[in-house]
Amino acid sequence: MSAVEVAGRVLVAIVQVAVVTALAPIVMGVTRQTRARLEGRAGAGVGQPWRDLRKLWRKRPIRATGTTAVGVVAPLVLLASGLVAGALVPLVVAAPLPQVPGDLFVVVSALLVGTVALALLGLDAGTAFGGMGSSRHMMIAALVEPTVLMAVYALSIPVGSSTLSLIVAARRDDPATIASPAGVLAVVALAVVVLAETGRLPVDNPATHLELTMVHEAMVLETSGPDLAWVELGSWLRLTVLLGLVANLMVPWGVAGGASPGALLLGVVALAAKVVLLGAALGAGEVAMAKLRLFRVPELLAGSFALAFLAVTASYLVA
Amino acid sequence: MTAPLVAQLALALVAVLAAVAAPDRIRGAVAGTATLATAAAGAWAGVLALGGATGALEVPSALPGVVLRLAPDRLGGLFMLVAGVVGAAVAVYAIGYAHGVTASRTQWAALPVFLLGMQLVPAAGDLVAFLLAWELMAGGSTVLVLAEHSRRAQTREAALWYAVTTHLSMLAILGGFAVLAAQTGATDFAGLAAADPRSAAASLAFVLLAVGFGTKAGVVPLHVWLPRAHPEAPSHASAAMSAAMVKMGVYGLLLVTLRLLPGGPTWWAAVLVGVGALSAVYGILQAAVASDLKRLLAYSTSENVGLIVLALGMALLLRDEADAPASLALLACLLLVVSHAAFKTTLFLGAGAVLRATGERDLDRLGGLAHRMPWTTAAFGLGALGAAALPVTGGFVAEWTLLQAMIHAAEPGERVVAATVPLALGVIALTAGLALLTFVKAFGIAFLARPRSLGAETAREVPVGMRVAMVASGVAVVGLGVAPGPVAAGLAQAVGVDGVGSAGLGGVTLDGVGAVLDPVALAVLSVAVVLPAIVASAVLARRRPRTVGAPAWGCGRIRTSPRMQYTATSYAEPLMRVFDDALQPTRDIEVTHVAESQYLADRVQYSQRVDDVVEVRLYAPVIRVADRVADAARRVQNGSITRYLAFAFAALVVVLVVVSR
Known part of the structure; x- marks a missing residue:
């Protein structure tokens, strides 16, 4: 690979990270706004998450006494994990970075690093709430893991590689695989775990501050100011990246194959349209749904694991 | 190749002597350093073998015709290296860590013996050397597990579990190798590899060896010694046992499936x-x-x-x-x-x-x-x-x-x-x-x-x-x-x-x-x-006011007790809760009521214990039966010396009858 080509790929990755970072708060705003409108409220507007971030950046952070460096480092690690996932997942362009192809196992591990950082942040202050959120968060993460890998496995069998951009490109070039039983089952399973991973209904209610149901909010109770801004941005990035991944697996068209400006622009527009639509759908869906009891969540995850397992067997035996 | 092996044996001897002879004050430093050198020599041998060096050290034994052959191949070299590096870290750590009962003569002498045994297992080129090294490793580690027996009763129990399982595993390994040796008539690994892996005897050998090595490796359901011995042993010994010794079980499995019986x-x-x-x-x-x-x-x-x-x-x-x-x-x-x-x-x-x-x-x-x-x-x-x-x-x-x-x-x-x-x-x-x-x-x-x-x-x-x-x-x-x-x-x-x-x-x-x-x-x-x-x-951070510290949110109380944290x-x-059926914990809630009223609780005590399901379901019945048999055997073994002499005489007669036929 020539130096120019490498530089091109890196430039593309930078564009993709920038676009995803700019989009993440907007996707969140769209989700909240849709929800507000459907519930009969006026809503704060699509730009409110960005305004929240600006407000938080200006605030003076308050740290609970007795906390450690984890309080400072964990928000940045969470952010980094979201950004790395944003750089590796084929959102705008389906062309792997040199040396760091978007290997699905690597992407999953990068996200797990963020999960762990958040869980440690919850434990750091030594409050009952933080520990509770952290414990529930890790339980869900542990049970989500098998489904994620199983879905990855199912998706990678037809392509013969776990590199995400190859999977997306293969689906784009051969649309028949999208509608194959294995492909559909795997994407549905993946969609369920995305909800669990990002703390959306029916697994966690992002709008609650009731101790019986909190997961994510319980962990960030002691975080404030810019630290909180990084945590929020990191979680939103995670949601946007995973939504974008699901969108590109379902509708792989519009993803650029090369680094030409026209294709890039199309890729950016297509991505924005897809994730905003999915965000709105997520908001609409959440209005109609109640949160599951915490101990019913494993049943949901077991269901999605079964789907993913069926997908694997289908791709072995049907294909 | 022979130089590091000889150095290793010599240094281990020095370490044992130092542990026995050195006065209390400097025993840790002297014996620890010698142990470190032993481990380093083993690692050196491992690196050489991993790099492809060949050559063997043959140690003559007291029995005529029996020679202990130490000839690590590449795979053995890797495991020697792992054991050596872990052993070196453990030796350095032990110098600072061991004190009181864990720094006794016996304990400091057992550590180099254990490490040496562990490094010679993958170096062995024939059965005799392998089994001897295996027993050095088992014996040394048992002594280490027992270090704090005078302080805690659980330590004695743990050591008993460990000793019994490790010797049962030895029996299984011995049996497995015996089957192979009977098949091929050889005792060195190259000769044993001639056995036909598809034969019934090879499968029997595989099962026996897998049980033996699996016990040492700590695979479920043969793991019961592990959660007992590791917590009770002093931490440097637990580190060596967990990081290196269980790997010898893995080495055994690799030896059987790759070198002795490939293509099963x-x-x-x-x-x-x-x-x-x-x-x-x-x-x-x-x-x-x-x-x-x-x-x-x-x-x-x-x-x-x-x-x-x-x-x-x-x-x-x-x-x-x-x-x-x-x-x-x-x-x-x-x-x-x-x-x-x-x-x-x-x-x-x-x-x-x-x-x-x-x-x-x-x-x-x-x-x-x-x-x-x-x-x-x-x-x-x-x-x-x-x-x-x-x-x-x-x-x-x-x-x-x-x-x-x-x-x-x-x-x-x-x-x-x-x-x-x-x-x-x-x-x-x-x-x-x-x-x-x-x-x-x-x-x-x-x-x-x-x-x-x-x-x-x-x-x-x-x-x-x-x-x-x-x-x-x-x-x-x-x-x-x-x-x-x-x-x-x-x-x-x-x-x-x-x-x-x-x-x-x-x-x-x-x-x-x-x-x-x-x-x-x-x-x-x-x-x-x-x-x-x-x-x-x-x-x-430079622009805005400085970060301030404040007590964590206590739900309206100013200062919450650390007992309110999650444990x-x-x-x-x-x-x-999710895995309740698999773990089967026993929970007990004890409520003490106020004397005046049934409806007011004075104190509530909650206790929970998770026993190892495998141990309770699989081992406890076997142990009960073994106890019963042992009790029955006590009737025969009543301590009367005349009875024992009668037994010996009867045995002699039986042997003579059998031999004379």
Whole structure:
């Protein structure tokens, strides 16, 4: 690979990270706004998450006494994990970075690093709430893991590689695989775990501050100011990246194959349209749904694991 | 090749003599240094053998015609190296750690004997040397487990369990080798390899050897000694046992399946995969709900050995179907061995430091150690990262390789593989998820938050020697993850796997499946993307008012008690509920009422205990029967000397009758 080509790929990755970072708060705003409108409220507007971030950046952070460096480092690690996932997942362009192809196992591990950082942040202050959120968060993460890998496995069998951009490109070039039983089952399973991973209904209610149901909010109770801004941005990035991944697996068209400006622009527009639509759908869906009891969540995850397992067997035996 | 082996034997002798002869005050320093030198000589021999050096050391014995042959091959060299490096870290650590009863003459003499035995097992070239080294290892470690028997009754019980299981495993191994030796008439490994692996005798030998080596490796359901012996042994001994000794069981399995009986039937592989999967899930499930730090680590060893055995089984299973994935699975098996050795050493040494500083092993009584023990915290954190298989550590590289091998495992249509591989993948994923929870719990509860007991509140950082050993092994965990290329290339050489290349700075490529992993590039990418945020944070911090500290939110109360925090037990409670049927905990709630009214509770006491289901269901009945038989035997053995003389006479008559026929 020539130096120019490498530089091109890196430039593309930078564009993709920038676009995803700019989009993440907007996707969140769209989700909240849709929800507000459907519930009969006026809503704060699509730009409110960005305004929240600006407000938080200006605030003076308050740290609970007795906390450690984890309080400072964990928000940045969470952010980094979201950004790395944003750089590796084929959102705008389906062309792997040199040396760091978007290997699905690597992407999953990068996200797990963020999960762990958040869980440690919850434990750091030594409050009952933080520990509770952290414990529930890790339980869900542990049970989500098998489904994620199983879905990855199912998706990678037809392509013969776990590199995400190859999977997306293969689906784009051969649309028949999208509608194959294995492909559909795997994407549905993946969609369920995305909800669990990002703390959306029916697994966690992002709008609650009731101790019986909190997961994510319980962990960030002691975080404030810019630290909180990084945590929020990191979680939103995670949601946007995973939504974008699901969108590109379902509708792989519009993803650029090369680094030409026209294709890039199309890729950016297509991505924005897809994730905003999915965000709105997520908001609409959440209005109609109640949160599951915490101990019913494993049943949901077991269901999605079964789907993913069926997908694997289908791709072995049907294909 | 002979020089380091001779040096090793000589240095071990020096270490034992030093331990026995040196006065109390300097015993640790002298014997520890000699032990360190022994371990280093073993590592040196390992490096030479791994590099392909040949040559054998033949030690004559008192029996005519019996010669002990030490001739490590490449694979043996790898295990010698692992045992040597772990032994060196343990020796350095022990100098600072051992005190009181753990620094006695016996204890300091047992350590080099144990380490020597452990390094000679993979060096052995024939059965006699192998079994002798195996017994040195078993005997030395049993003495080490017994170190603190005068303080705690559980230690005696643990040592009894350990001694019994380790000798039963020895019996099984002896039986297995005897079957092979009877088949081939040889006692050296090259000669034993002539046995036909498809014969019934070979299968019998495989089962016996798998049981024997599996017991030493601690696979479920043969793991019962592990969660007893590891917590009770002094921490440096637990580290050596968990990081290196159980690997000798793995070495035994590799020896049998790769060198002695290659090409065995498929069901051998299926058994290994099944046992490995069971061990992995059961081990990590028990670890996730354990609140004793060392017991948690012991169960995690069962989990990791399970993954190793699973990888080995996968390699054997795929050998006929798909060549490249099979070699990768074998490579993953060795990567798991090496990375587990690194992070388990770190974690056990860290647990020992915590135990020494606080006097506590129970996570429910720890907390807040990050402020008082920064070095231990850092080292334990690195170890925990490795155990949770997160990037960029050796654990991550190993699991990544295994997953790569598995997703490329099969062409559509092969039934056995199509059924086994997805299930095994699910097991690995569940194990990885639970490991994450386990080590977040272990690290977060012990080192973060507020102290939950006086011991944790008054903890002091441990001496320099212990810190050096801990941090060095912690760095090794990350080193294996940052530069997997050279490591993987070395390991691939040990088992004759090709198709492993290097990429970038220390990255690894798996040519057979077209996968690449470059941790340095990944780390650079992570730092690069988050750099703007770090810069922004720094700029913002300069502009805005200074950060202030305030008490954590106490729901309206000003200062909450540390007892209100989540403990390790409460942390695992949701998981306990989800896996209630598999773990079968016993819970007890005791309510004391106020004398005046039934409806007012004076105090409520909640207790919960998780017993090992396998032990209760499988071993307890057997032990009961054994006890009954022993009681019955007591009628024959009543201590009367005349009766014993009568027995001896009867036996003599029987022998004479048999011989004269």
